[in-house]
Ligand SMILES: Nc1ncnc2c1ncn2[C@@H]1O[C@H](COP(=O)(O)OP(=O)(O)O)[C@@H](O)[C@H]1O
């Protein structure tokens with residue numbers, strides 16, 4: 243009886259909360275037309291999103307080169323699904339991912355890098371930095387765990403320094419401060435500097451995850467490998483890393499999802515990411531400032547990709563069980 | 566007079582100020598089964614782990630098949646590949662199948678082909694009666710089965726000597742004998758073995774020599790019949806009383 247009452251109560255609360263958004267998004271929204279059509283209604287102006295979708299997603303990417311994007315996305319999604327769904331060895335899967343990234347760079351080559359805007363920029367920076375950060379993080383963790391002297395101190399110093407910085411601070415350093423310190427005549431493209439910042443940040447985060455993985459490998463494993471006469475590289479590659487990395491794949495995917503969302507910070511150092519392209523769209527005087535609609539749209543885009551990653555990561559979880 | 570496979574001369578080892586091994590000397594000759602026993606914490610594991618330098622000794626010399634090993638410039642991996650070792654907690658590689666556990670070292674260290682290594686591994690699996698488990702993972706096996714696999718893994722390297730560090734201590738009682746049987750078969754075939762164990766029946770029936778350690782010292786070294794029937798050292802007498 244009280245359960246029934248509670249259900250009704252919750253239903254009433256939900257209706258109360260969702261009524262407004264529902265009316266705004268569904269009942270009173272405008273799906274096509276122009277700015278003046280929108281002004282006659284109180285609901286969402288989805289006509290604006292439809293009109294500006296191209297601009298928000300691709301920014302200034304030239305219209306006549308769109309065919310290149312097909313190649314890019316084909317490679318992007320194919321490699322993503324291969325990585326998460328294939329049962330091959332992780333080295334193979336990683337190699338395929340790396341190869342696909344190079345391939346994608348070639349696809350986009352005909353277009354100047356400053357025109358890789360919006361979603362393209364987000365995906366490119368996401369994949370590129372994660373691909374470099376993953377092995378780098380593993381390397382840092384191994385050096386921290388098994389290295390000696392200078393190497394070990396260097397690894398600890400780098401990890402702790404980067405972990406003590408907010409990502410936005412690293413991005414500012416890369417975009418504003420680094421050029422001041424470079425010798426005259428030296429110039430590193432901004433996108434590369436930002437790549438550097440993301441790579442550092444993510445590899446330090448991953449290094450700490452891998453450290454946890456390495457510490458879980460029993461001491462007896464090393465004894466057994468040594469007693470068989472295995473040399474250190476073999477022991478590391480065949481015994482230690484498989485046991486340390488595989489159980490950590492799920493947290494690693496989580497770092498990937500966080501990185502994906504953190505690509506939005508590029509807008510702050512004036513890169514043309516999704517936030518900035520939607521700002522560009524909002525500047526159009528023919529349309530009023532439909533801020534909510536445009537942010538809702540990029541929210542959906544981010545949600546789609548994060549959900550996809552999270553879903554694929556869960557498939558991994560089922561398989562990564564190591565005994 | 567058979568040649569010594571392991572020669573330890575005046576081994577001493579310290580952990581900081583604590584001396585674990587005190588001037589221990591011990592020989593294991595070809596075909597001999599040397600059993601080392603003694604109370605817990607007396608340094609048995611440390612001693613046997615010095616033989617393949619899983620632990621470093623600070624003083625003394627160790628020769629394996631005539632080669633002095635605790636010296637810089639020695640290819641220690643090469644020495645280790647000729648010395649098999651079986652641990653108390655099996656230490657199988659959990660991410661590999663039984664067959665892969667056995668073939669990894671022959672392939673990477675002995676540079677065998679995959680087929681050759683598999684054939685070799687299967688022959689040793691048959692010997693420890695585990696052929697039908699070749700494609701399982703270690704977590705699917707019982708303790709006794711795991712230890713038999715661990716023995717087979719060591720044998721696949723065709724070692725000159727096998728070291729056993731309490732191979733039956735982590736097993737449920739009903740599985741102890743299946744492992745001891747395998748070890749006994751090995752002994753019959755002439756394998757040289759150094760065994761740390763509390764299984765006195767094994768010491769009585771199989772050993773060529775029984776050693777007793779206490780607080781880092783090797784107190785007694787005798788044939789099984791001397792060791793069990795008229796031990797000289799009073800510590801050995803109390804130890805034998807305690808465990809019988
Ligand atoms: N890594 C270590 N650091 C300090 N002391 C140790 C270490 N390993 C073993 N010991 C000590 O050395 C002594 C001998 O240990 P061990 O060889 O394992 O004895 P046993 O195998 O006879 O039980 C024990 O008192 C133990 O506490």
Ligand SMILES: [Mg+2]
Pocket residue numbers: 609610611731
């Ligand atoms: Mg011990």
